[in-house]
Amino acid sequence: METTKTVREQIIDHAITLMMLRGYNGFSYRDLSELVGVKTSSIHYYFPSKDDLVLEAVHAYTQEVQGAVQTIDAALPAEGKLAKFAKMFGRTLGEGDQICLCGMLAADIETLPEPVRLAVQGFFKANENWLAEVFAEGGRDGTLPTSAKPEQAARAFFAALQGAGLTSRLFRAKGRLEEVEASFKLSK
Template identity: 70%
Template sequence: METKLTVREQILDHAITLMMLRGYNGFSYRDLSTLVGVKTSSIHYYFPSKDDLVLEAVNQYSDAVMVGLQSVDPALPARDKLATYTKLFGKTLGDGDQICLCGMLAADIESLPETVRQAVQAFFNANESWLASVLAQGAKEGTLIVKGDPESAARTLFAALQGSVLASRLFHTKSRLEDVEAMWRVAR
């Protein structure tokens, strides 16, 4: 049995999708009111300002990503963890027309409040930390090629993944994302 989303949940879901497609400045409460079927005053009831809505959207998105990372079996070899991560990351592409919410917001960061900047930075830091632990494991196992320290390599990898979804969107292909993963693998 499918659970019907509350108005608040619908607003958040649509806001996340619109930001992944268009960025912070590419949607309005009017867009959301049309999609959800409520007046803009109803949206303001739940989220008094757009900044409140965006912060809650980032937190919800980040929490979902962290749940995905926590679901990765810790007993897996690092190369398999990285492959799982890449698949999870690839899901953000949807039909190939959207990118990671926090990646999109990072491009808009100068027009966002400090609270959203901090939430986006926390998302990047959490992903980079998780990747650093996987890269350290892979270097120890000999299943991943890691140049330099795992923390620097993780920042480089995360930046490459963020860039790959931009290129994947531009060229309408997920192969850009797969190319990044392939750079870090050791032949089996």
């Protein structure tokens, strides 16, 4: 059963995509109006300011990513969970021309309002917390040996994925992400 997205949902979806491609300062309501097929005043109806729209986009993106993370089979060994997470992250890169929404916004952090900055931090913390649990599990059963604490390993792994996203985009080569997977010796 196919459902039609509301104008509000379409605006958020297109805003996410534009920010993943161009960043916070790389799109306007005019861009969105052309993509959605509505006047800019209609966009202002739903989102009086760009900051309101970006905050909603971050919340929607976070909810989508966390929903996907929760679908990773809890019965998998820790290494398998990390491999699934990396593959999921890789789908974010599209054809290598975009990066994680919150990774892109993190680069713009000094130009963002406080609520958006906090929402972006929340996205990073949620992913790092989940990854820390996986690294702790892998440390306990010996499948992910590391000298770092689980929280440190999680931050390093997530930072490596975010960095791979940036360099994949820079070089238009998704292989950068595969290098991260290989360096952590994740199964395919």
